[in-house]
Amino acid sequence: MAGYSGPVRLAHADSHACIEPQPAERTSxxxxxxxxxxxxxxxxxxxxxLAPGATAAGGSGDRAQPxxxxxxxxxxxxxxxxxxxxxSFRRLAGKxxxxxxxQDHQRTRLxxxxxxxxxxxxxxxxxxxxxxxTDAIALGHDCGHGPGGHASEDALDPFLPxxxxxxxxxxxxxxxxxxxxxxxxxxxxxxxxSRPAPASPEGxxxxxxxxxxxxxxxxxxxxxxxIVAPHQLPLAVRELCGERRSSQLGAFIxxxxxxxxxxxxxxxxxxxxxxxxxxxxxxxxxxxxxxxSLRQGEAVVSVLRALVEHFSDRPHLVGDGxxxxxxxxxxxxxxxxKAVRSAVTYVAGMTDRFAFRQAVALLGWDPDKLPxxxxx
Numbered sequence: 001m002a003g004y005s006g007p008v009r010l011a012h013a014d015s016h017a018c019i020e021p022q023p024a025e026r027t028s029x030x031x032x033x034x035x036x037x038x039x040x041x042x043x044x045x046x047x048x049x050l051a052p053g054a055t056a057a058g059g060s061g062d063r064a065q066p067x068x069x070x071x072x073x074x075x076x077x078x079x080x081x082x083x084x085x086x087x088s089f090r091r092l093a094g095k096x097x098x099x100x101x102x103q104d105h106q107r108t109r110l111x112x113x114x115x116x117x118x119x120x121x122x123x124x125x126x127x128x129x130x131x132x133x134t135d136a137i138a139l140g141h142d143c144g145h146g147p148g149g150h151a152s153e154d155a156l157d158p159f160l161p162x163x164x165x166x167x168x169x170x171x172x173x174x175x176x177x178x179x180x181x182x183x184x185x186x187x188x189x190x191x192x193x194s195r196p197a198p199a200s201p202e203g204x205x206x207x208x209x210x211x212x213x214x215x216x217x218x219x220x221x222x223x224x225x226x227i228v229a230p231h232q233l234p235l236a237v238r239e240l241c242g243e244r245r246s247s248q249l250g251a252f253i254x255x256x257x258x259x260x261x262x263x264x265x266x267x268x269x270x271x272x273x274x275x276x277x278x279x280x281x282x283x284x285x286x287x288x289x290x291x292x293s294l295r296q297g298e299a300v301v302s303v304l305r306a307l308v309e310h311f312s313d314r315p316h317l318v319g320d321g322x323x324x325x326x327x328x329x330x331x332x333x334x335x336x337x338k339a340v341r342s343a344v345t346y347v348a349g350m351t352d353r354f355a356f357r358q359a360v361a362l363l364g365w366d367p368d369k370l371p372x373x374x375x376x
Contacts, residue, residue, distance in 0.1 A: 039072055046074070051128040053264070055200045061181035076132035079184045083136055087349075088143040088174040089113070094351025096149035098218050098287065099225065100296060100371040101352060106221045109142050115217060116141065119253060120209035124202060126257045127266075134202040136180070137187030141206060144170025144188075146348040147355040148300030148371060155304035159312075159344050167192045173345060204266035205256070212252040215279045220245045222287045232286065234278040241275060252276055292372065299371040303359045304347055310363060311343035318346045 060067045061075025070078055092110035099106050117138035124134035144166040146152025156164035171189035187203030190196050198204050222228045230243040241248040255272025311318050315332040359365035
């Protein structure tokens with residue numbers, strides 16, 4: 001559409017959307033209107049609003065490659081925007097959360113990341129932390145995940161010195177081209193509880209939000225799939241949080257906000273933390289470690305390892321990771337350490353659908369031996 005004529009171009013002919021009263025004579029004066037709220041002024045206001053230990057944005061941020069500051073956005077807002085537009089973020093839509101090739105209303109890695117971001121920013125806002133940094137870490141926290149869920153880590157472990165961990169892989173490999181701020185990279189690399197603690201309170205908030213999100217929504221998905229029933233939740237969880245996801249999220253968010261404001265250290269109140277631990281243990285027993293899940297994981301491991309071996313031996317077939325053609329690296333030797341890492345990077349970036357179709361097309365994989373739920 002061309003829009004509608006007026007003092008400025010309008011999207012709607014009947015638009016009356018104004019940010020301040022507009023006297024008729026003002027439309028003819030070029031200096032009319034309010035002053036813009038520039039980045040520098042917002043950063044000054046931020047310092048007054050944030051808690052003393054929160055991470056303040058300043059200038060262009062602490063980046064590996066220095067950049068000029070943005071006119072309007074803080075450095076962490078730029079990080080958030082870069083992650084949102086990144087290929088590795090979009091591919092989360094095609095990666096397993098719990099169920100391979102989920103049904104329409106089951107979570108993917110993408111919807112998980114969005115739910116983590118909502119929970120984390122709710123906590124951060126209430127605790128007077130940097131919401132933009134929290135949002136950036138939350139949106140990017142799983143960009144290092146391979147296809148097929150957590151089984152991809154088991155699949156890719158043997159090919160790398162020190163093994164494959166989706167958290168640092170996402171921070172230092174998948175999102176490396178974005179030149180993110182050091183605080184964002186740290187929060188993504190260390191969001192998992194098995195990793196060293198994040199350096200910022202915003203990173204710690206995302207660690208809690210990640211666990212709260214997946215525990216609650218994985219259970220809801222399993223209930224809708226008929227794998228479990230609401231009454232099978234531990235009594236401690238039902239008494240504190242109820243059986244609905246909304247009340248569960250509310251209880252756990254309140255537990256973090258209350259403990260953090262009361263003590264000054266990011267954490268969760270003891271009663272809520274015990275309920276969350278019981279909830280997670282129940283998920284492991286009834287969902288993640290059930291026989292069907294273990295068989296699914298074994299199938300994922302077999303497929304991904306075969307793909308890595310295939311591309312390690314044929315390094316010039318490895319795509320560029322951005323949807324283009326094969327890389328052209330003359331010094332890449334089949335079977336070399338560099339070729340193996342290139343193959344791992346390629347396979348880890350695949351969506352479920354692409355990985356399993358590649359296995360059938362390139363390896364002659366028996367479709368009946370693909371993970372359950374794959375529409376081949």
